[in-house]
Amino acid sequence: MKLSFSDPTHISIWIRGELKTREVKMSTMGNSTNIFWQESPVGKLERQKLLNQKGCVVWITGLSGSGKSTLACSLSRELHTRGKLSYILDGDNVRHGLNKDLGFKAEDRTENIRRVGEVAKLFADAGLICIASLISPYRKDRDACRAMLPDAFIEVFMNMPLALCEERDPKGLYKLARAGKIKGFTGIDDPYEPPLNCEN
Numbered sequence: 001m002k003l004s005f006s007d008p009t010h011i012s013i014w015i016r017g018e019l020k021t022r023e024v025k026m027s028t029m030g031n032s033t034n035i036f037w038q039e040s041p042v043g044k045l046e047r048q049k050l051l052n053q054k055g056c057v058v059w060i061t062g063l064s065g066s067g068k069s070t071l072a073c074s075l076s077r078e079l080h081t082r083g084k085l086s087y088i089l090d091g092d093n094v095r096h097g098l099n100k101d102l103g104f105k106a107e108d109r110t111e112n113i114r115r116v117g118e119v120a121k122l123f124a125d126a127g128l129i130c131i132a133s134l135i136s137p138y139r140k141d142r143d144a145c146r147a148m149l150p151d152a153f154i155e156v157f158m159n160m161p162l163a164l165c166e167e168r169d170p171k172g173l174y175k176l177a178r179a180g181k182i183k184g185f186t187g188i189d190d191p192y193e194p195p196l197n198c199e200n
């Protein structure tokens with residue numbers, strides 16, 4: 001609970017039954033000016049203890065049809081069976097809500113990955129095992145997510161040949177892309193950059 005704000009550079013808050021004074025710095029982040037970091041009274045370690053697990057992000061990347069969602073679902077089910085709390089952020093699903101304003105041009109994909117990376121970071125901070133399954137075709141975008149989560153980012157590459165993914169084509173999208181009815185489809189006329197430092 002915030003108690004006083006008389007000095008603009010310090011606030012007093014109760015943390016675990018103790019009144020502490022914390023320095024707060026006013027900052028500018030992107031277009032957000034005059035903002036302060038609000039400390040939480042419950043710390044990350046306390047959340048980990050409550051949940052009996054450590055938060056992290058399992059980032060599954062690969063071509064459409066490579067098996068990302070299938071693996072995400074099996075992993076989540078297995079973790080649940082073992083009493084571990086997880087949550088899946090699937091590209092298709094996130095594009096139904098948070099990222100429905102984004103398409104598939106390069107800058108939109110980059111923004112898609114950035115937002116999912118930020119959300120995944122919050123889930124991991126909350127103590128969950130966050131499973132992100134997105135094509136995430138550009139190495140620099142995945143690496144930016146890794147940089148946000150030191151020691152808590154597990155990158156899993158679904159290393160399936162394009163020919164196999166295309167043969168599976170469960171949504172018929174490769175067929176449409178080959179027919180020129182979808183432009184900029186990953187693996188066909190948009191690049192996929194495989195990881196250089198994945199964990200699998």
Ligand SMILES: Nc1ncnc2c1ncn2[C@@H]1O[C@H](COP(=O)(O)OS(=O)(=O)O)[C@@H](OP(=O)(O)O)[C@H]1O
Nearest residue numbers: 064065091092104109112134135136137184185186
């Ligand atoms: N142009 C193009 N390229 C690739 N994929 C396309 C495209 N258009 C639609 N889709 C469908 O969108 C799903 C991928 O969304 P993602 O958010 O994972 O993509 S990305 O990470 O931003 O590249 C992807 O889902 P998955 O097949 O599960 O990978 C497709 O169903």
Ligand SMILES: Nc1ncnc2c1ncn2[C@@H]1O[C@H](COP(=O)(O)OP(=O)(O)O)[C@@H](O)[C@H]1O
Nearest residue numbers: 062063064065066067068069070071133168170
């Ligand atoms: N290990 C696997 N072996 C054979 N088929 C698989 C395997 N994993 C997924 N599939 C199948 O491949 C297709 C694409 O899987 P999916 O998980 O939807 O891929 P993605 O999420 O990468 O688009 C689905 O029909 C799925 O049943």
